[in-house]
Amino acid sequence: MRKTSLLITIIRHVLIFLSVVIFMETAQAGEPSFQKGICYVTWEKERYSSPYSDKSLEMLAQTGAEWVTIVTTYYQNKYNSKEIFPTEKTPSDKSLIHVINRAHQLGLKVMLKPHIDLLDKSEGLYRGDIGFQNKADWQAWFSQYLNFILHYAKLAKETGVELFCIGTELCFASSQTEFWQNYIIPEVRKAYSGKLIYAANWDEYKNISFWSELDYVGIDAFFSLTQKQNPEYEEIEAGWRKWADEIESWQKDIGKPIVFTEIGYRSCESAAAKPWDYAVTLPVDLELQSDCYKAALKTLVNRSWCSGLYWWYWSSSPFAGGLNNDDFTPQGKPAEIILSYFYKGPIFAQLRNNR
Numbered sequence: 001m002r003k004t005s006l007l008i009t010i011i012r013h014v015l016i017f018l019s020v021v022i023f024m025e026t027a028q029a030g031e032p033s034f035q036k037g038i039c040y041v042t043w044e045k046e047r048y049s050s051p052y053s054d055k056s057l058e059m060l061a062q063t064g065a066e067w068v069t070i071v072t073t074y075y076q077n078k079y080n081s082k083e084i085f086p087t088e089k090t091p092s093d094k095s096l097i098h099v100i101n102r103a104h105q106l107g108l109k110v111m112l113k114p115h116i117d118l119l120d121k122s123e124g125l126y127r128g129d130i131g132f133q134n135k136a137d138w139q140a141w142f143s144q145y146l147n148f149i150l151h152y153a154k155l156a157k158e159t160g161v162e163l164f165c166i167g168t169e170l171c172f173a174s175s176q177t178e179f180w181q182n183y184i185i186p187e188v189r190k191a192y193s194g195k196l197i198y199a200a201n202w203d204e205y206k207n208i209s210f211w212s213e214l215d216y217v218g219i220d221a222f223f224s225l226t227q228k229q230n231p232e233y234e235e236i237e238a239g240w241r242k243w244a245d246e247i248e249s250w251q252k253d254i255g256k257p258i259v260f261t262e263i264g265y266r267s268c269e270s271a272a273a274k275p276w277d278y279a280v281t282l283p284v285d286l287e288l289q290s291d292c293y294k295a296a297l298k299t300l301v302n303r304s305w306c307s308g309l310y311w312w313y314w315s316s317s318p319f320a321g322g323l324n325n326d327d328f329t330p331q332g333k334p335a336e337i338i339l340s341y342f343y344k345g346p347i348f349a350q351l352r353n354n355r
Contacts, residue, residue: 034301034352035163035259035308036343037067037111040099042316043089048099056318057099061106063336064343068108069165069261069310070099073115074148079129082137084116084144093155100159111310112156113165113199113261114149128201131172142179146187153192164192165261169201169220177209185213199261202276211254216307218261219247222276225292229270230285236272237295244299257307260300264312265292267333268326284326290334297342302351311339 038060047053048070060068072091076084091099096112103110116127132138149166156164166188167174174180188196199218200208211217225231225239251258265271267289268282275292293311300306312328315321321331330336342348 033307034348035067035109035111035310036065036348037069037259037308037310038063038065038339039069039071039113039262039264039310039313040103040316041071041313042091043073044316045088045090045092046095047316048091048095050316052318053099053316054102056314056316056320057102057106057108059318059331060314061108063340066107066109066343067111067163067308067310068103068314069111069113070096070103071113071115071313072096072152073117075117075119076130077118078120079118079123079125080132080137082132082140082144084141084148087119096155097159100161104160109162110159111163111165111197111261112152112161113168114152115168116145116148116170126169128169128171128204130170138176138179141173142176142183145173146184149184150187150191153188156194157192161192161194163195163197163216164188165197165199165218166214168199168261169204171201171204171207174198174200174204174208174210180210181213185210197259197261206250211256214256217251217254217256217258219258220262220312221260221296222262222264224274225272225295227273229273230288231272233291233295236291237299239272240295240299244303248303248305251305258305259308259310260306261310262312263296263309264328265289265335266326266328267335278328282326284324286323286334289330290338293330293335293338297338298351301342301348302355304355 040057040060042048074084074090075087100110118125118127132141153164166184195215197216197218198214199220201220202222205217205219223243226235247258265275267284267286269285269288270282271288272292300309311330315329315331321329321333330339
């Protein structure tokens with residue numbers, strides 16, 4: 001782990017950004033539309049309607065975020081199960097309505113993002129592996145999926161949600177284009193009149209054939225930025241430029257704006273090398289997390305095809321995070337300072353104007 005003290009790290013970042021902000025204060029006003037977002041999560045039934053959640057959401061809004069993703073999760077037993085259902089970890093509709101209304105009261109726009117997770121993870125599989133070998137099984141699963149997604153599409157309409165996500169990281173299921181184009185998307189459009197997005201896994205987005213039916217391309221951007229556990233900042237930024245250039249080349253053929261529906265890094269060693277890895281225990285590295293935030297924001301904000309970033313994730317507890325925490329949340333860490341400077345300062349408008 002790098003030896004730079006936390007105090008020196010914070011001072012260095014603050015001085016860098018203060019100097020940039022002072023320089024940018026003469027920048028042309030007028031910031032193009034961009035979803036300055038953060039993902040907001042719980043895996044508890046009534047947490048979203050608690051005073052703790054209300055306080056944490058207020059703290060999220062203070063970062064300068066203008067959008068919030070509200071996550072809710074249904075489950076199925078295994079990758080080849082055909083039943084999709086809520087559990088005690090699924091937020092209740094009452095709590096979802098509360099948190100959406102509270103977000104709107106705070107001036108935040110909302111993306112509602114339903115997830116599916118597997119209860120049985122003994123085989124090392126995840127939602128991207130959900131799939132079947134024959135059309136009858138696919139039909140049965142998509143029938144269940146339609147009931148699930150329409151439930152939330154109707155709730156999104158009732159609560160005035162601005163953006164609705166029709167699926168998340170369903171890498172195998174997303175290859176069943178016919179079901180999405182002729183079944184899921186048309187029915188969701190009938191239930192919900194707002195904008196639609198799908199959140200593709202970082203290694204899935206090029207394989208999807210129904211982007212033309214949606215308003216945005218969504219990417220959960222857990223790209224590996226380097227092979228080193230403790231890279232220098234310049235290596236991290238170069239890693240992001242490589243992925244951004246690749247996405248830019250691909251996007252020219254698709255012609256849809258891209259939103260990074262999830263982007264995030266743990267505050268631990270190897271966060272830049274394996275940003276998707278949430279299970280491994282590693283030493284805390286706050287500087288590495290903040291460097292990853294800075295590199296992503298600096299690289300992506302001025303790309304004309306990039307219409308938003310949603311950081312994974314902000315906890316529904318106001319006490320989450322802190323200087324000894326190795327999880328994804330930026331709460332109470334240098335990464336929160338970096339995020340706030342980009343989201344709140346003139347530097348953001350300047351970067352967008354310089355596209």
